[in-house]
Amino acid sequence: MSCLPPPHPLLDEWVADFARSGEVSTLVKTRWTGTQRLAETYWWLNDLPLRDGKDALLVGWCELTTTDAEGQVLDRNAWASSDPVNADNVIALAGAGRSRWKIENEHNNTLKTKGYHFEHNDGHGQQHLAAMLASLILLAFLVHTVLDRLHPGYQAVRRQLPSRRTFFEHLRALTQYLPFDSWEHLFDFMLEALEPARPPPARRAGGKREQI
Numbered sequence: 001m002s003c004l005p006p007p008h009p010l011l012d013e014w015v016a017d018f019a020r021s022g023e024v025s026t027l028v029k030t031r032w033t034g035t036q037r038l039a040e041t042y043w044w045l046n047d048l049p050l051r052d053g054k055d056a057l058l059v060g061w062c063e064l065t066t067t068d069a070e071g072q073v074l075d076r077n078a079w080a081s082s083d084p085v086n087a088d089n090v091i092a093l094a095g096a097g098r099s100r101w102k103i104e105n106e107h108n109n110t111l112k113t114k115g116y117h118f119e120h121n122d123g124h125g126q127q128h129l130a131a132m133l134a135s136l137i138l139l140a141f142l143v144h145t146v147l148d149r150l151h152p153g154y155q156a157v158r159r160q161l162p163s164r165r166t167f168f169e170h171l172r173a174l175t176q177y178l179p180f181d182s183w184e185h186l187f188d189f190m191l192e193a194l195e196p197a198r199p200p201p202a203r204r205a206g207g208k209r210e211q212i
Contacts, residue, residue, distance in 0.1 A: 008050060008051070008080070010049060010050075010051055010052050011048055011049065011050055011051075011059075011061065011080070014045075014048045014049065015045060015048070015061060015063075018045055019043075023045075024043045024044070024045055025043065025044050025045070025086075025087070026041065026042065026043055027041070027042040027087055027090060027091075028040070028041050028042075029042070029091070036068060036069060037068075037069055038066055038067065038068060038074070039066070039067045039068075040064060040065075040066050041064070041065045041066075041067070042062060042063070042064055042090045042091065042094060043062065043063045043065075044060065044061060044062040044063070044085040044086070044090050045060070045061045045062075045085070046060045046061075046084050046085055047060075048060075048061050048080075050080060059080040059081060059082060060080065060081045060082070060083060060084050060085035060093075061078065061079070061080050061081075061085065062078065062079055062081070062085045062090050062093055062094055063076070063077070063078040063079075064076070064077050064078075064094040064098075077094070077097065077098065077101070079093065079094065079097035081093055107141075110141070110164070111137065111138075111141060114163075114164040114165055115164045115165040115167075115168040115169075116137050116140065116141060116164075117137075118134065118137050151183075153183070153184055153187035153188065153191070154183075154187060156187070156191055157187050157190050157191060157194070160190075160191070160194040161194070170190065171186075174186065174189070174190070
C-alpha cells in the first residue's frame with residue numbers, strides 16, 4: 001500500500017530515527033529515458049510498526065526517489081508491504097506499488113468522468129444508500145470490463161463507439177424507445193445502424209458497367 005506521510009506518523013518517526021543513525025538500506029540505479037539520465041534511489045527497512053500498540057502490524061517499508069542529473073527530485077513514493085524487503089525484491093515491490101497506483105487512478109478517472117458518474121462520498125446516507133449506489137456502479141464497470149474482453153458483439157459496437165460516454169448515450173436513447181429481446185438483439189441492431197453505407201453493386205447495361 002502507499003505509505004507517504006502524513007497518514008502513518010509513527011512509521012515515519014521510525015524511518016526518520018533509522019535514517020539519522022544511517023541504518024536504512026540503500027540501492028541506486030540509473031535509467032536513460034532517451035532524453036535524460038535519471039537516478040532512482042531505493043531505501044528500505046523491515047519490521048516497522050504500522051501504528052502504535054503492542055498488537056501493531058509489522059511491515060516492510062521502501063521508498064523510491066527519482067532525481068535528474070542536477071539532483072532535482074522528480075518523483076517520490078513510499079510503500080508498506082507484508083513481505084520483507086531486500087535488495088533482491090525492492091525494485092519489483094516498488095514497481096508493483098507504482099502500477100497499483102496507476103491502475104487505481106485510471107479506473108477512478110474512468111468511473112468519475114466517462115459516464116458512470118462516480119464521485120467520492122464520505123457518508124452512506126440514512127439507509128446505506130451511497131454504499132449501494134457505489135456498489136452498483138462498480139458492478140456495472142465489472143460487467144462492462146468482462147463484456148469488453150469476451151463478448152464479440154459488445155467489442156464490435158465499442159469499436160464503432162470508442163467513447164464510453166457516447167456509448168452510454170446511445171444505449172439510453174435506444175432502450176427508452178425500442179424494446180429488445182436480448183443484448184444480442186440490441187448489439188445487432190446497433191451494428192447494422194452503425195455500419196458505413198456501402199456503394200450499390202454495379203450492373204452491365206449495353207456492354208457498359210453502370211452504377212444502380
